[in-house]
Amino acid sequence: MRHEHLVTAKQLSRADVEAVLDRAAEIAANPAAVRERHSDALLGLLFFEPSTRTKMSFETAIKRLGGDVVDMGSVDSSSVKKGESLADTVRVIEGYADALVLRHPRQGSAQMASEFVDVPLVNAGDGAGHHPTQTLLDLYTMREAADGLDDLTVGIMGDLKYGRTVHSLANVLTNFDVRQHFVSPESLKLPRSVRYDLHEAGAKVREHTDLETILPELDVLYVTRIQRERFPDENEYRAIAGEYQIDEETLEQADDDLVVMHPLPRVDEIAPEIDETDHARYFEQAHNGVPVRMALLDMLLENARGDAE
Amino acid sequence: MRHEHLVTAKQLSRADVEAVLDRAAEIAANPAAVRERHSDALLGLLFFEPSTRTKMSFETAIKRLGGDVVDMGSVDSSSVKKGESLADTVRVIEGYADALVLRHPRQGSAQMASEFVDVPLVNAGDGAGHHPTQTLLDLYTMREAADGLDDLTVGIMGDLKYGRTVHSLANVLTNFDVRQHFVSPESLKLPRSVRYDLHEAGAKVREHTDLETILPELDVLYVTRIQRERFPDENEYRAIAGEYQIDEETLEQADDDLVVMHPLPRVDEIAPEIDETDHARYFEQAHNGVPVRMALLDMLLENARGDAE
Amino acid sequence: MRHEHLVTAKQLSRADVEAVLDRAAEIAANPAAVRERHSDALLGLLFFEPSTRTKMSFETAIKRLGGDVVDMGSVDSSSVKKGESLADTVRVIEGYADALVLRHPRQGSAQMASEFVDVPLVNAGDGAGHHPTQTLLDLYTMREAADGLDDLTVGIMGDLKYGRTVHSLANVLTNFDVRQHFVSPESLKLPRSVRYDLHEAGAKVREHTDLETILPELDVLYVTRIQRERFPDENEYRAIAGEYQIDEETLEQADDDLVVMHPLPRVDEIAPEIDETDHARYFEQAHNGVPVRMALLDMLLENARGDAE
Known part of the structure; x- marks a missing residue:
């Protein structure tokens, strides 16, 4: 899979899907093998609407890869309340993290946000839009x-x-x-x-x-x-x-x-x-959300590392 | 101590209490010895009512053992609001974590929840019930x-x-x-x-x-x-x-x-x-909450590992 | 820099400022060198008013040094609501953490809190006061x-x-x-x-x-x-x-x-x-908040370690 971001399931070819699922199966079979794989990675969590389940699953995934999260927390307590645009928010937070997970109530927001950042961005649901x-x-x-x-x-x-x-x-x-x-x-x-x-x-x-x-x-x-x-x-x-x-x-x-x-x-x-x-x-x-998200994050982080070199 | 879960202090014999306190004293005397002991462990935090102090103490304990947490966050932002049962919630979250800490306003909920999960569960307070x-x-x-x-x-x-x-x-x-x-x-x-x-x-x-x-x-x-x-x-x-x-x-x-x-x-x-x-x-x-919870988590995680083998 | 706490920018001499900025520049140039530097450190986050940006930046900083956080969360869900004094709160939480970051709406609160604790405390904003x-x-x-x-x-x-x-x-x-x-x-x-x-x-x-x-x-x-x-x-x-x-x-x-x-x-x-x-x-x-806070935390944690020896 050579994508930089994952915004919609539609962008995934049959080969992309198979690559992610194969990697997930490998990880599920031998989680110990990837325990330290991304021990220097921080995943930025930007949940503009609550979704505990999805958030916990991503958090578990990056931690099972040895990494950690930085979490924007709830919108109530964030700069968004002061009128900051989504483009500004993601550009600030990409300075903290090696990849971003975005959930936002507005359809199309993940696509827009992905255009402003250089680190991989995963859409975790954008309104009536996608949740790949x-x-x-x-x-x-x-x-x-x-x-x-x-x-x-x-x-x-x-x-x-x-x-x-x-x-x-x-x-x-x-x-x-x-x-x-x-x-x-x-x-x-x-x-x-x-x-x-x-x-x-x-x-x-x-x-x-x-x-x-x-x-x-x-x-x-x-x-x-x-x-x-x-x-x-x-x-x-x-x-x-x-x-x-x-x-x-x-x-x-x-x-x-x-x-x-x-x-x-x-x-x-x-x-x-x-x-x-x-x-x-x-x-x-x-439970399968964990190995699947581990596989996806692993591949996106690897791609980003390759691009950086 | 051979318990799988810790639901109530009543289940602890004198020997159980002494085993936990002895272990806690050992850990307090030499915290460096356990710094990496559970570096692959994730502790699921399910606080259905706020209790910052208890939560921070458990979080510190697992992190001082090298592990980490996945936190359900507040109930306001969780699937519980959509009407999910406690049994379903714990069964989903046990897929993310190696042990669970549950605080819930309903007396008896920790006992009930413990019957649905295979990972160790610690009661961190259930209403007028227990807080062992x-x-x-x-x-x-x-x-x-x-x-x-x-x-x-x-x-x-x-x-x-x-x-x-x-x-x-x-x-x-x-x-x-x-x-x-x-x-x-x-x-x-x-x-x-x-x-x-x-x-x-x-x-x-x-x-x-x-x-x-x-x-x-x-x-x-x-x-x-x-x-x-x-x-x-x-x-x-x-x-x-x-x-x-x-x-x-x-x-x-x-x-x-x-x-x-x-x-x-x-x-x-x-x-x-x-x-x-x-x-x-x-x-x-x-402050003693930390070594005591470290000792308890250490013993429960060890028991679970033993059972799994 | 030989300060124990950082309460106000006014306490920083020209030499102090240069020492922090030099260290930050070193870290920015070679972040890999400090990746495990404070892997046993927990940073206590006490944000009595929301400030997502500052909190994420400190959280990123300690994690990029190999450490982790314990977060008091929002005041709504904390012991503060039960009428606990700030002095008590910081004295409890210093038992969990190796350093504290405090944000509080009351001017002068960081100075007061720093007098009650033995671990380094960083003021992350106290009302109309300071945010060094x-x-x-x-x-x-x-x-x-x-x-x-x-x-x-x-x-x-x-x-x-x-x-x-x-x-x-x-x-x-x-x-x-x-x-x-x-x-x-x-x-x-x-x-x-x-x-x-x-x-x-x-x-x-x-x-x-x-x-x-x-x-x-x-x-x-x-x-x-x-x-x-x-x-x-x-x-x-x-x-x-x-x-x-x-x-x-x-x-x-x-x-x-x-x-x-x-x-x-x-x-x-x-x-x-x-x-x-x-x-x-x-x-x-x-983004520069990260290396600067890394440098500061590194220096304060080092000072504290030196004092403890």
């Missing part, structure tokens, strides 16, 4: 659990309209030989723009309002949360959300090897009784 | 200052009704040959349940509303804060709190070797003039 | 950019009345052969007390309400922010602030080698078009 490391860890989990990313049948269920995670994942899956089934209520279907992109990329896509018919064919079921805020009416929310929840009964028709994933946090989408089954891979999926 | 590392550092301070934990006369003064620290300490002291004197206003006496436990354990216990008569007998005086919130009336609070404050005049009748302790923060319970006397051990007591 | 490491990094930047601190003509522009940064800088510049020109609206001129100090020190000082006449003579132009809050009327603010802004047109009459500095964050004081010119040194200035 989530996509990479999803792919890693799928590949490990289903033994490869080709000739797979994947179901993606829940809020497909607003779910950034889903759009990015669907997009990158078009690089692989994957049949994608989208399952959602009518009101939360894939946006037209995403559907268009998938068709353009020649993806094998079908849409459903019901899991039942398609469930037996699936190798992977990726569940996402349906948010209360999307519905004006509490009762309507409950009725609809209830139909897209998974429990042992739901999974009776599933293949024994079905892999159930979820980006977490979950609320009621997956019943706790599933946690103890072999289907459940969502905690493993969260 | 505070007890260990109290015992360590007492042992160092009074030269052993047997044949001691200990006075415990202040809010004995609500003070979690006090209940836990009194409980564990029953493992040693210690005479316990409790000094408090009538309205803040030991709860019946604690008194019952102490009698069951065969403890030598007496209760007083006045320090004066018993002070000359004491080897240790453990002072706690009487909180304004416990009294409906400000004047009543002032009158009562004033009677349980310590200054040079109060201590005129005390033994020259009397050890004065306090879990801190203090407000007016101990006059600043005491700070300069040989009685004052409360800052030392706070 | 900002002064040191300003001097470092000036020295590097203008090739020495003697025979210089420096303009300082903006809010000269309330700007703590400016008072401290002006004061320390009197140790060097520097002509100082102060440029501000009438209502934001230097306070009489500062002007008095400068005259007492024999400084070459002149005051202006207009940049134009003096600009061609300047080697350095130090711009500060004029804060909206200082003006009762929004229109008055805009009119006045507008006159003290810098853009390419303003700088047409400047020397080609003019160095433009700013403590950041900026709002509109310096047009973004200046960023790309050779004049712009404000990002470099912010």
Whole structure:
């Protein structure tokens, strides 16, 4: 992978994805080998909106590589409150760090910020935009659990309209030989723009309002949360959300090897009784964020070092 | 000590306590010897309510062992706000860390959480429940200052009704040959349940509303804060709190070797003039949190490593 | 430099300043040489008011020396809320750390705190009082950019009345052969007390309400922010602030080698078009906080180690 920054999953070719996942697998198999690999590296954390999970995962990743973080902390206590521009903020903080992780509520902010800095910048979510490391860890989990990313049948269920995670994942899956089934209520279907992109990329896509018919064919079921805020009416929310929840009964028709994933946090989408089954891979999926981000940071830091020489 | 987790001081036998305190004393005597001992360890900090002092002490402890932390930060900015259960949160974060420290406002939460994770978990306070590392550092301070934990006369003064620290300490002291004197206003006496436990354990216990008569007998005086919130009336609070404050005049009748302790923060319970006397051990007591937590983390991480092999 | 603490820039002799800046230059030239220099050091961060920039810079500094931090976090979540005195807080935290950095809204608090602790304490800003490491990094930047601190003509522009940064800088510049020109609206001129100090020190000082006449003579132009809050009327603010802004047109009459500095964050004081010119040194200035604070911490930790032996 020869990228300087990681702004969007779309910039990743099939070869890029495979390079990161291969490196992640190597690291997961032998974490001791990289324990001191970046012991002089500081990762700057710029989270302009809270995202504990993602932040902890990046922090763990750089520390497992021997490095450390410098954290801007919450926006409430930062220079941003005094009216500083994002361009100024990243240019100051790049003086402290060897790489930056940026999360920002404004779509496009990661791309903009990356143009102002010389150190590698990773987008950890920019509004309705991209969150490419989530996509990479999803792919890693799928590949490990289903033994490869080709000739797979994947179901993606829940809020497909607003779910950034889903759009990015669907997009990158078009690089692989994957049949994608989208399952959602009518009101939360894939946006037209995403559907268009998938068709353009020649993806094998079908849409459903019901899991039942398609469930037996699936190798992977990726569940996402349906948010209360999307519905004006509490009762309507409950009725609809209830139909897209998974429990042992739901999974009776599933293949024994079905892999159930979820980006977490979950609320009621997956019943706790599933946690103890072999289907459940969502905690493993969260944990996979560490080797995947280690691999990515390792590669970006290596690239930056190479450029500097 | 062969425990996997530390949830409550009650689970600690006399031998367990002595093992931790001995290890802490070794570490305090030669901190350089453990400087790289856990250089690959990450300690996950899950503080669901603020407790700066305890958090800094654990953070210092793991860093003095060569390790580092990953911190969930405040609950305001975490997945908990999205409705995630504690069981899910700890299962995700155990994927980042080699051990967890949990503080949570709900009594019993540490026990529950410990059942969901495979890495060692230390309870750093669960509501009105337990806070076992505070007890260990109290015992360590007492042992160092009074030269052993047997044949001691200990006075415990202040809010004995609500003070979690006090209940836990009194409980564990029953493992040693210690005479316990409790000094408090009538309205803040030991709860019946604690008194019952102490009698069951065969403890030598007496209760007083006045320090004066018993002070000359004491080897240790453990002072706690009487909180304004416990009294409906400000004047009543002032009158009562004033009677349980310590200054040079109060201590005129005390033994020259009397050890004065306090879990801190203090407000007016101990006059600043005491700070300069040989009685004052409360800052030392706070500092002792570091070697004690280093010892505990060292032992739990060692146990976990042994289990994994 | 033989100081135990750094409370105010005023305590620094010309020789002290030169010693810190020389050490900083050495470190900047060869950071790898100090990478493990203080690998057993923990720096306690006590920020009683937010200051992300300063905090990140200190955190980077100690980590680039191989050390780490323990951070008190925000005051909202600390023992301070329970009414603990600053003297108690610093005495507890010195038990965790090898040096302390204190920022506090109350003028004089750093001096007071330093009297209670045995580890080195650095003032990172106390209200309208001092912020000596900002002064040191300003001097470092000036020295590097203008090739020495003697025979210089420096303009300082903006809010000269309330700007703590400016008072401290002006004061320390009197140790060097520097002509100082102060440029501000009438209502934001230097306070009489500062002007008095400068005259007492024999400084070459002149005051202006207009940049134009003096600009061609300047080697350095130090711009500060004029804060909206200082003006009762929004229109008055805009009119006045507008006159003290810098853009390419303003700088047409400047020397080609003019160095433009700013403590950041900026709002509109310096047009973004200046960023790309050779004049712009404000990002470099912010970055210089790291080697300067590394040098300072290195020297204070060394002094403390020497005292302990």
